[in-house]
Structures are given as structure tokens and as C-alpha cells.
Amino acid sequence: MLSAFAQAFRTQDLRRKLLFTLFIMAMFRLGSFIPTPGVDSQAVNKCLAQQSDASLLDLVNLFSGGALLQLSIFALGIMPYITASIIIQLLRVVIPRFDDLHKEGQTGQTKLTQYTRYLTIFLGVLQSTTMISLARSGNLFAGCSERVIPSNSVWTFLLMMIVMTAGTGVIMWLGELITERGIGNGMSLLIFTSITARMPSQLLTIGQSGKWGAVFAIIGLMLLVSIVVVYLEQAQRRIPVQYAKRMIGRRQYGGTTTYIPLKINMSGVIPVIFASSLLAFPPMLAQFGSQDSRWVQWISANFHQDAWPYLTTYALLTLFFTFFYTAITFDPDEVADNMKRYGGFIPGYRAGRPTAEFLRYVMNRITTAGALYLVIVALIPSLAIIPLHISQGQMPFGGTTLLIIIGVGLQTVKEINTQLQQHHYEGFLR
Template identity: 45%
Template sequence: GIMPYISASIIMQLLTAVVPALEKIAKEGRAGYEKINQYTRYGTVLLCIIQGFFLSLWLENKGNFFGMTIVPYPGFLFRLNTVVTLCAGTIFIMWLGEQIQERGIGNGISLIITASILSRLPSSLYQIWVFYSPFNPAQRQISTFTVVSLFILWFLVIVGVVLFSQAQRRIPVQYARRVVGRRVYGGQSTYLPIRVDMAGVIAIIFAQSVLLFPSTLATFFPKASFLNRIFSQFIRSQGLWYNLSYVILIIFFMYFYTAIVFNPVEIANNLKKYGGFIPGVRPGENTAKYLDYIATRLVFAGAIYISLIAILPSLIMRTFNIPSYAIASFFGGTTILIFVGVMLDTMRQIESQLILHHYQGFMKKGKLRGRR
């Protein structure tokens, strides 16, 4: 699928903030963006080759399929065919997403992922219908109260995700008034927005990758019963230890990602350079400490919110006795975060296009008005 491209994009984004050479390239405008995008494509192909190779090894292992032979002719040709097929599919989806982004509205890759999420919605609704069995109460696995509660919870979760996705702390900033000749510069007041969830879904993706790695490693060593026993008890999906490890990793990656992308020292220096200051805070080092203090508190609140959304499917399965994880996953986790985030971003871009073409936006006023 598209996961190798997403992983490569996240890794490149982190490297851009850490490696000075990549950071310099990223600041070169359009040419720098194209260069970083090219490196991301190379990283995508590399990840496809690695994942395709290990997937072919997993398919060749009879122990993963209760002794059944899935691959009749294992060996070099099968592994090469698997790698080439997976790489071709990922590259095609990557190219398709770039075409949507260049010729349409919105982030192409994100829209493809959202379409994939929505395509699973009818299947989940059908599973709810089957488990509820309105015409055969004897086979009913979930009650009417559970069905109604699930839809109410789904609505409340979407509202909560929208509110937290838009939430930000606005720090007031004032600029000193300067007189150059007969003109007066500065003197205006503005604000510095700091989002509550700076990392967002990236922290969940990192945490999932770390949790999946041990269990994936165990499948390649089926004879290591000791490792398999540890991984089955500790990394068992929807279990207590799994969710606890999940939350700890999400909190860690929230702080880790924020520390990389949010640099209070650089922001404080830029404010001081252009004559800006935060009322009641001295410019320079004190401003950097103040911004770091605010960001740390916001990240903790955002980490609790992201962690709750991430483990919500597991809580729903345990609370309402939902037999299918596919149903519960629509009420939390990466599914709801990606869906709401992409929809909000697409709406903002549509809004900007409407205003650009002299139409009144629809996000605040709720009506369109032609050009005059």
C-alpha cells in the first residue's frame, strides 16, 4: 500500500529538522521542496524493497499458516516477484497522489487514504447489522442500547477530534514602533499560535511501528518459543500491557516530535530580530524558556488526548463486547484522526480557492456569493 511512502515522508521530515544540510535544502523554496520530495521517493522505494523481501519470507514460512504451503515455488524468483509487485503498486499510488495534489484540491495521498477508510465503512455497517440481527433476536450478539450508544459515541468522538484539532494557545506578541524617516514601522499586535497536538497522527504511527516490530520479528523465528511467548503476552493486541505500552510510546513520541519541529530558541531569536516581544516577558532567553514551558504543558494535554483516541477501539470492544475490531476501529485510532484531519484540511483549501475567485467562503458564513 501507501504506508512505505508515509513512513519515508515522516522520516524525511524528522531528518530535515535534525540534519543541517537537509534543513538548508528545505529552505531553498520550490527547488528545495522538489529535492526533498525526490529523496522521499528514494526512501519509499528502499522501504518497499525491505518490506517486500521480509513479506516474501513470511509467506514462505509454513508455520505462519498452520503447516499449509502458501508458496508452491519459494526461492529467489518468488522474492524478486514479490518485491517488484509491491514496489510497482506503491509507486503507482504515490504518482496518483502527486497528480491529485498538483491538478486538484487537497493532499493527494491523504485523500487516497481517506477514500480507503470510507470504502470500509459499508462493510463495518453491515457487520453491525449482522451482529444486531433485527429479524432474528435469537442470534443477536449486540443489544439495541449498544448500537445506539455506538452511533452517539461516534458523533461525540468526531466533534471532540475536530475541537482538539483546531485547538491552539495564542500567545500575544507586540512589535516595537520604529520611525524611519517620515514612516512609522511596527507597533502592531499579533499572536503566536501553538497547537495542542503538534504531532497528531504521527505519534500514533510511530508507536504502532515500534509495537509491531517485535511481533513481526517473532514470525521470522518460529522456533524461538521463549521469544514468541514473551511477545504473545506483552504485545498481544487489545491487552492491558499492549495498551499501556501504546500510551507510553505515544506520550514519548509526542514530546520527541515536538522537540524536533518546535524550536523555542529559534522563535525567540526571530522575534527579537524583528522587534517583537511577548508582553511581560524579556526578549531572548526568557522568551525561549516561556515558550518551552507553554509548549510542554500543551504537549502533555495533547498526548493524553491522542492516547485516549488511540486506545478507544480497545476500550469500546471491552465495554460493549464488540466481537469485531473492524467495527471498533471506526470510533478511534488513526482512522478517525486521519479522516477528520484530511476533511478539515480539504475544507480549508476549498475555502481559500473560493475566496481567491471572489466567492464568499462557506466555513463561516455558510453561503456563496458570485463575483461582482
């Protein structure tokens, strides 16, 4: 990987793209430290110093690089765009028009992208309104008596909402700039930047508390899990496909052999994000209930990240969403119909329904292995805090973070290698 980056910097065109990407990532991090107008930065810092455990909004704070709890102009981070993208994908199952747009090629994808942008801004308005309301009521920082938003004016509320929503739009624009003029997928790289930016400070905090042994254990665990994730993320089952020979006029077509690559983890990190998001709702609802209520006390006692009810529900939700999302993204009937249309078949299986049943059988077995792999990776950080004697808020990585970091790293390195090969071919042809 390092050799690919070194070689890319020696190539003028790729060096310009890499420097542009690094510049945009630096601008994104800079915006995470600029406070929103109307926020008392000193009060926010005091409240952050009093937070010992993981926040209920830790998932959103993770994808914003810590900007959420600092109430900066980029407080919402990339989360509205991620949510909008997932909703648009799920609507393909419910709304036939969206599925038709997906099949239209570049024109349809452009329209879906435009719908995603509109939905991102709408979700930005909703989430910024919720965040400002939580901050004003004192529920954003539990146990902190400081007023992080001193003014109760309606105009201050509207100004903060507009600035945070505009920050979401700017982040979306920065991500698209990286995709068009830089290296890699812009949105993925901004998420990568947000996650990795917090790791050094969290490790340093653990070390300063006198637990340097835990720091080295965490680093070793991260390397071990990273090796496993890299291996399994690239693992795939290749289904051989043969195409029959066809004579059209005087030309012969087909007669080739290829394969269908079925990844073990076809759903990516989406199931873990879905499961984490759903598990954040019960504690958030409990904040608005009476502390004397039994359901509030039960949620407070059992829905924290080192309790067995929480971990069991987390595992079951991850399993469910893995099968659910894989069923949405991969349709065996559609693949079998496309193969039949172009004269393709799997050796030993007739084209059409038998091929679809075979693909469905293989996908169920592969998805089972992929779901178990996601559950194990997602639960390792939560289980590791018990022997390390640290809180969940001090853990510098989670299953979601490692999957995202490694996935984005692999994708970026593959794109760099592709552009390097293209550059060498162009130089040879010249």
C-alpha cells in the same frame, strides 16, 4: 461541510477539481483489487476467511485499504511514503544539510521532496521483499495451510517485487496529481480513502453476526469521539506578539499586533503511528522464534490489543513520541530569534532568551494536555471492544483512523472554502 461541497460543485473550476480528485481516488481503490502476478487469489480469499483476529500487519493493511493481505499491486499502499517522509523530517535533527534545505524555501523543499521519493522506492523494495517472503513461508496468514504463492521461482519473486514497488511509485504519483490538479493534499486523501473504504463492510460483518446493538453503539461512539477530536484539533493557545515601530527613511514600519497560534495537538497523528509501528515488532519477531521459548509465549500472551501490558506500553510510547515530535517541529529558540530580528516581542517578556523560556514553558503545558488527549483517543477503541464483546479485528475504527479521517476532512473543507472565497473575490473584481 456539506454546504461547502454543494457550493463547490456549482462552481465550474472547483467542480472540475473535485471530479478529478474523485476519479483518482476511484483509480486508487481499483488498483487495490488487482492481484499481483504469481498470487493465487482463491488461496488468499480462503486464508482471509480464516483470519478471526487482527493481523500483526494490521497497521500497514489499514493504510492500504485491505490491499496488503490481498497481495494486490497496491499492496504496500501509502505506508512507504509516510515512513520516508517521517525519516526525512527526523534527519533534519541529525544532518545539518537537511535542516539547511528546509530553511531555503521552495528550492530546498523541492530537493527534500526528491529525497523522499528516492527513499520511498527504496523502502518499497524492502517491504515488498519482506511481504513476499512472509507469504511464501506461510507466516503472513497464521494457521492457513494454503499456498498463496504457488511458484518458488526466483523470477516470480523478482516480478512480484518489481510490480509491488512500481505500485508504490504509482500511488505516490497519484497523490501528487491530486495535490497539483485537485482539491486537498493528495497523500492525505489517499489515506482517507483507504481507511473509510473498509468501515461499511466491517460494520456489516458485525451486524450479520447478530450484534446490531454493537453496530449502533460503535456508530454512536464514533460520532462522540469525532466531536471531541474536531473541537480539540482546532483548539489553540494564542500568544500575543507586538512589533515595535521603526522609521526607515521617511516610512514607518511595524507597530502592529499579531499572535503565535500554538495548537494543543501540534504533533498530529504521528505519535500514534510511531507507537503502533513499534508495538508491531515484538509479535512479528515472535513468529520467527520457537513456540516453546518463554519470551515467545510471554509476547503471545501479553502483546495483543486487549492486554494491559500492551495498552500500558502503547500509552507510554504515545506520550513519549508526542513530546519528542513536538520538540522537533517547534523550536522556541528559533521563534524567539526571528521575533527579535524583526523587532517583535511578547508583552511582559524581553526579547531573546526570556521569550524562548516563556514559549518553552507554554509548549510543555500545552503538549502535556495534547499527549493525554492522544492517549485517550488511541485507547478508546481498544477498551470499547471489552463491553461490546467483539474482537479487535472486527472494530471498524481506531484512534489513528479517526484522527486521520477528521484531520483530512477539516483540511479539505478549509481548502474548499479558501478557493470559494478566492473565486467570489475574482468575480467581484471582474
